[in-house]
Amino acid sequence: MQKVTSADGTTIAYERSGSGPRLILVPGALCDRSALRPLADELSDQFDVVTYDRRGRGDSGDSTTYSVQREVDDIGALLTALGGTAAVYGHSSGAALVVAAASAGLPFTKVVLHEPPYGPDDVDSEDDGAAVLQLIEQGRRRDAVELFLLMAGMPSQAAIQTASAPGIVELAHTLAYDFAVVGHGADGRVPVDLIGRIKQPALVVAGTASPPFMVDAAHRVAKHLLAAELVELADQDHVVPPEILAPVLSEFLSRR
Incomplete structure (x- = not known):
């Protein structure tokens, strides 16, 4: 385990495995870095993979006042520690955090959004x-x-x-952070303005057996990205086995 200090002084814990192009994995709600470690293991033969504890989780610190910008700053601190750039994968609310970070201009090389859980435009959650x-x-x-x-x-x-x-x-307690992240920019609906600012090549992933609102959100997100493709994984739900997910990510991330 290694640690980096974010802009507000909060310590963020992370692990690296493998070698190759850099890739940051961003976990979703109720998850620390261990949740994505099996996926990191599957990818580490091709990539320098970073898993980290979002603030308030695992071995990372926290602040008395939360903001989405502080979580964006955490990823920025990781990027600096890694050498400046990396591809990024976000799962669920972690994907919504990637949207916030990429739209803010963090220097990602490629972006993967796995079922960001935005709600329908006509439903208030x-x-x-x-x-x-x-x-x-x-x-x-x-x-x-x-x-x-x-x-x-x-x-x-x-x-x-x-x-x-x-x-x-x-x-x-970190569910409050996830609600803030998913609500960032559009009160829980697809943040069209933020998504439109993402310039990097992007992949949107959804499982056909996932809750319908998540599959629908994936389609709407892909529609508003400037350079994106959508992959639906047959018969998979919100949590995809790493041996099925890793080849999909590897194929996209390895393209020139």
């Missing part, structure tokens, strides 16, 4: 998000995690089991 945050404030962290997972389309029994998994409840 603000009340559900407020309910999750209220449960966290009440100290009902497990209930908050369960509600969040149900909102994300997870079946009830699976949500209960996931919320009971070791280490998950400890990350519940």
